[in-house]
Amino acid sequence: MTTRYSFGGDEHLFVECDEAMSLDAFFKSLSMTNAIRDAGIKGVTEICPANASFQIKFDPDVIKPNDILKEVQGIESAAAKTEPVIRTRIIEIPVFYQDPWTHETLMRFRERHQDPTATDLEYAARVNGLADVDAFIKAHSGSPWFVSMVGFVAGLPFMYQMVERAKQLQVPKYLRPRTDTPKLTIGHGGCFSCIYSVRGAGGYQMFGITPMPIFDPEQSISYLRDFMVFFRPGDIVKFKPIQQDEYDHALGEVASGRFAPIIRDVTFDFRDFQKDMTGYNAKLQGALA
Amino acid sequence: MTIKVLHPGLSTTVQDLGRPGYFHLGIPVGGAMDRLALRAANLLVGNDEGAACLEAVFIGPQLEFTAPARIAVTGAEMPIKLDGVEQPGWTALEVKAGQVLSFDYLKSGARIIIAVSGGIDVPLALGSRSTYPIGALGGFKGRAIAAGDELPVGAASSSKAGLSVRDALRRKPGHPAELRVLPGLYWHRILPESQASFFADQWKVAPEADRMGYRFRGGQALKFVEREQPFGAGSDPSNIVDSCYPYGSIQVPGGKEPIILHRDAVSGGGYFMVGTVISADMDLIGQLQPNMPTRFVEIDMDGALAARADRKALLQKIREALA
Numbered sequence: 013m014t015t016r017y018s019f020g021g022d023e024h025l026f027v028e029c030d031e032a033m034s035l036d037a038f039f040k041s042l043s044m045t046n047a048i049r050d051a052g053i054k055g056v057t058e059i060c061p062a063n064a065s066f067q068i069k070f071d072p073d074v075i076k077p078n079d080i081l082k083e084v085q086g087i088e089s090a091a092a093k094t095e096p097v098i099r100t101r102i103i104e105i106p107v108f109y110q111d112p113w114t115h116e117t118l119m120r121f122r123e124r125h126q127d128p129t130a131t132d133l134e135y136a137a138r139v140n141g142l143a144d145v146d147a148f149i150k151a152h153s154g155s156p157w158f159v160s161m162v163g164f165v166a167g168l169p170f171m172y173q174m175v176e177r178a179k180q181l182q183v184p185k186y187l188r189p190r191t192d193t194p195k196l197t198i199g200h201g202g203c204f205s206c207i208y209s210v211r212g213a214g215g216y217q218m219f220g221i222t223p224m225p226i227f228d229p230e231q232s233i234s235y236l237r238d239f240m241v242f243f244r245p246g247d248i249v250k251f252k253p254i255q256q257d258e259y260d261h262a263l264g265e266v267a268s269g270r271f272a273p274i275i276r277d278v279t280f281d282f283r284d285f286q287k288d289m290t291g292y293n294a295k296l297q298g299a300l301a
Numbered sequence: 302m303t304i305k306v307l308h309p310g311l312s313t314t315v316q317d318l319g320r321p322g323y324f325h326l327g328i329p330v331g332g333a334m335d336r337l338a339l340r341a342a343n344l345l346v347g348n349d350e351g352a353a354c355l356e357a358v359f360i361g362p363q364l365e366f367t368a369p370a371r372i373a374v375t376g377a378e379m380p381i382k383l384d385g386v387e388q389p390g391w392t393a394l395e396v397k398a399g400q401v402l403s404f405d406y407l408k409s410g411a412r413i414i415i416a417v418s419g420g421i422d423v424p425l426a427l428g429s430r431s432t433y434p435i436g437a438l439g440g441f442k443g444r445a446i447a448a449g450d451e452l453p454v455g456a457a458s459s460s461k462a463g464l465s466v467r468d469a470l471r472r473k474p475g476h477p478a479e480l481r482v483l484p485g486l487y488w489h490r491i492l493p494e495s496q497a498s499f500f501a502d503q504w505k506v507a508p509e510a511d512r513m514g515y516r517f518r519g520g521q522a523l524k525f526v527e528r529e530q531p532f533g534a535g536s537d538p539s540n541i542v543d544s545c546y547p548y549g550s551i552q553v554p555g556g557k558e559p560i561i562l563h564r565d566a567v568s569g570g571g572y573f574m575v576g577t578v579i580s581a582d583m584d585l586i587g588q589l590q591p592n593m594p595t596r597f598v599e600i601d602m603d604g605a606l607a608a609r610a611d612r613k614a615l616l617q618k619i620r621e622a623l624a
Contacts, residue, residue, distance in 0.1 A: 018485040020547030021577030022605040026486055033533025033542045060325040060545045062569055063533070067545035069324070072580075072609065077602055161543065163327035163568035166436035170543060170569075177532065184536070202571070203533045204543065209327075210435060229426065229438045240427075240438075241326040 013037060015088055017081060022072050025080055028065040033203055037064035038160045038172060039096060039282050042246050044084075046098065047091045053083050061245040063160040063170060063204070096282035102156065102248040104274040104300050105207070108259040109133070109149050109220035113194045118218050124188040132217040136183045136200065149253055151181060152219065155293055157205060159247040167209040167227035167241035171249055174285070174293055181205075189215035196222050198251070209241075223262035224273055234269055248278065250297055274300055302368035303451040304417065307401065310362035314512075315421050315440040315452075316414075318351040319564060320429035327568045328438070330548065331431035334412055334512060334564055334587025337472055337616060338376035342416035344623045345373035345393045347460020352420030353430035355446070358412050358511075359590070361404025362446065370396045371418040371460065375471075377410025377588060392465040410473060410588040418457035433565060461623075470619050472612075474585045477503060477594035480561075480578050483605050486550060487541060487573035495523040495556075499575060499597060506593045507558065512565040515586055516558050517595060523556035523575070535571055543571040549578035551597075559597075561586060581608035 013036060016028040027044070030037035045061040048068065055075030060067045070080050110133060122128045127135045137148035157171035164170075173180060185201040190213060193199070197208045199216030206216055209227035225233050226242040236242060254262070265271035276299040285292045316339065319332025333339035333356055340350040355362065361379055366372075372394050374381050381388045382403045388394050396402065404413070423430050423441050432440025441450060488496065502520030509516040525538035533542045539555050546552065546562050552572040553559045561578055563586060578586065579600060589595065600608070 018488075019483060019577075019602060020486055020574075021483050021549050021579050022602065022609055023580050024547035024550075024577065026545070026547065028544070030531075031534070031542070032531035037542075057321055058324050060568065062543065062545045064542045065544040067547060069321075069547075072606060073613075077606075161545075161569060162325065163545070164570060165567060166327045166433075166438070168327055202535050202543075210437075212435065227436070229436055229443060241323075241328070243326075245325070 013040065017085070019077055020067065022077065023069055025068040025070065025077070025084060026065065027067070027084065030064045033064050033172065034177065035158070035172070035174065038158060041066045042098065043091050043094070043096060044087060047087045047094070048084060051083070051087060053080065055080065060163070061161065063172065098246055098280050100246045100248060100278060100280055102250060102276050102278050102296055102299055104250050104252050105222050105224060106254045106258065106262055107153065107198050107220045107222050107251045108254050108256065110145070111221045111256070111259070114197050114218040114221055117190070117192055117194055120192070121186070121190040124186050124190060126184060126187055133219055136181070136217055136219070139183060140181055148181070152205070153251040153253050156248050156250045156296060159243050159245055159249060160204070162241070162243050162245055165210060165212070167243060169207055169226070169243040169247070169249070171205045172203060173205070174248070175289060183217050185215040186217070189213055193218065194221060196225070198222060223259050223266060224271065225266060233266070234271070235273060248280070248296060250300060276300060302366070302370065302454045304454060305365040305367065306362060306446050306448055306450040306452065307365055308363035309446045309448055310357045311360040312445045313355050313357040313362045314432035314434070314445050315353050315423055316356040316431045317353040317429055319431050320427045320439070323427055324568050328427065328433065328436060329564060329566045329568065331433050331439070331564050332429065333414060335376050335414065335584045337584050337612070338414045340616060341391065341466050341619050342373045342375040342414045343420075344620065345375070345391070345464050345466065346371045346416045346418040347458050348416060348418065348420050352416065353423065354417070355415040355421060356412055357415065359407055361413060363401060363403045365401050366396045366398060368398050370454065371457065371462070372396055372402065373416045374413050375416070375466070376413045378408040379413050380405035380408070389465065391471060393463060395462065411590050412587050417454050418460065419455035422453040422455035435565070464623050466619055466622065470615065470622060472584065472615065474588050474593070477596050478585060478589055479596050479598050480582050480585065481600040481605065481608060482551065482576045482578055482597045483600055483602060484576040486547070486576060488575050490525055490538070490573050491556070491575065492524045492526060495521070499523065500599050504559065504595045504597070506589045506591050506595060508591045510589065510591055512563055514563055514566065515561045515589065518558045523553055525556060539573050540571050541573045543569055545569045546574065547577050549580070549583055550574040551576055551578065563587070579605040579608055581605070581612040
């Protein structure tokens with residue numbers, strides 16, 4: 013893993029932790045951005061972590077580009093020596109896989125898909141060498157995911173599954189992007205899953221829908237009253253398959269202001285995780301019980 | 302007082318200097334595409350430089366004032382009328398109660414800024430009144446203004462009458478427009494011949510040009526250095542593992558049509574970028590119309606910082622001229 017530094021004009025420092033996606037690259041990006049935040053460097057105006065890279069926005073009238081570069085490079089060598097441990101939270105997200113709304117949408121855009129005769133889930137199961145849709149849903153919801161980036165549009169989480177590379181679910185994006193995606197669709201493109209925070213265009217495969225709002229500019233949803241965006245990079249997500257009756261019930265709870273997502277604070281140790289991913293994930297998920 | 306919207310124009314939104322600090326959550330800074338025009342318009346009517354104004358693109362709105370106000374229109378060249386009588390741009394104008402502000406066809410540039418003494422007084426959302434329509438955030442009800450809307454205006458502070466920004470202090474794109482670019486980010490992904498053609502070719506603004514991004518076409522397709530695509534990047538040579546996108550960064554999906562991300566940028570994605578338009582030239586992009594011939598001009602960091610200082614000095618001159 014070689015870190016590459018580049019300037020995005022006179023206001024951004026762009027840092028690529030690795031060209032390829034991996035949990036190591038993500039964790040390095042997260043640790044470095046945390047350390048940069050803690051360092052409180054004067055002139056840094058925004059710190060944006062991404063999947064295997066990150067970006068620092070700075071005010072060149074306050075700090076010279078070469079000085080911010082030196083500061084961040086210094087933090088890279090310091091971060092390499094610190095313990096790879098973060099305080100974060102694990103969240104259970106209910107998902108109604110194979111729901112009627114994403115199904116209606118995927119049928120409407122079938123001519124833009126690699127396999128017009130199958131559904132997105134049937135295609136995803138096949139290209140990942142899994143027996144059927146149920147096996148795919150089991151793999152998708154069986155292991156937790158790291159929120160490796162929040163963005164594209166308001167509050168949309170990109171998630172990378174916490175399993176070894178050989179077990180990563182990979183599905184190409186649509187051949188041509190759709191002009192419509194239902195709000196709160198669970199999507200997947202490349203090795204990343206996402207939750208569409210708002211209705212709109214999209215190119216990711218559609219697997220299901222969650223009743224849990226994750227972006228609320230009105231800030232009327234109980235758990236979004238403090239801030240309108242739910243996710244933060246570093247959050248850990250566990251999907252829980254639900255059926256239509258549970259979905260309908262959850263929607264009612266959201267509407268009446270009673271819906272409360274299951275959220276637990278956890279400490280994540282990257283070394284322990286690497287030693288035994290399955291066991292470590294089981295322990296993490298235990299916090300949700 | 303309020304402003305009644307008789308006709309909204311093509312897409313007219315409330316904008317100020319934006320909401321920095323939320324790009325890591327996918328909420329862009331937003332705010333006026335042409336910051337200098339917004340600052341100048343506010344100074345002309347005695348507002349704080351960052352007060353909320355209306356930004357209209359290509360077609361101006363028709364607005365009725367319910368009370369007397371001092372207003373100014375800056376940015377693009379678009380004939381300004383009060384009750385049908387033409388008025389000068391970049392100049393403080395006195396509007397009587399009941400008068401109607403309207404516009405003729407755009408002559409040059411792309412966006413006008415309309416400042417009103419007291420500022421457009423919509424509620425703050427994450428510290429800014431700027432409209433971010435995708436997130437239904439800020440502005441007037443999170444959207445572009447529509448006929449029948451009544452826009453609230455804040456209390457005006459006293460200011461000098463008859464102020465004007467002289468022509469030499471107004472900044473406009475040339476013809477062809479020249480945008481200075483600092484190569485970087487994934488610049489190494491294209492062959493030297495493409496690095497040369499990117500700066501040598503003349504491009505023109507495509508119809509797909511909005512507050513999120515400006516697309517260009519007409520130059521040669523870029524050729525990539527061959528490689529095995531990294532894990533997670535996607536199969537097209539223009540794909541990368543989804544990363545952050547700087548404001549002003551130039552992505553070239555498929556190597557074909559460059560897209561410059563602007564104030565309402567998506568915060569990240571999976572296309573490689575060849576470099577970034579320098580901060581001093583971002584305002585100019587907001588004044589480009591479709592089909593405008595455009596050249597990308599290579600610049601280094603020292604040049605970018607010098608251009609930034611020049612732009613600051615120009616703003617200071619405007620401040621002094623209007624003080």
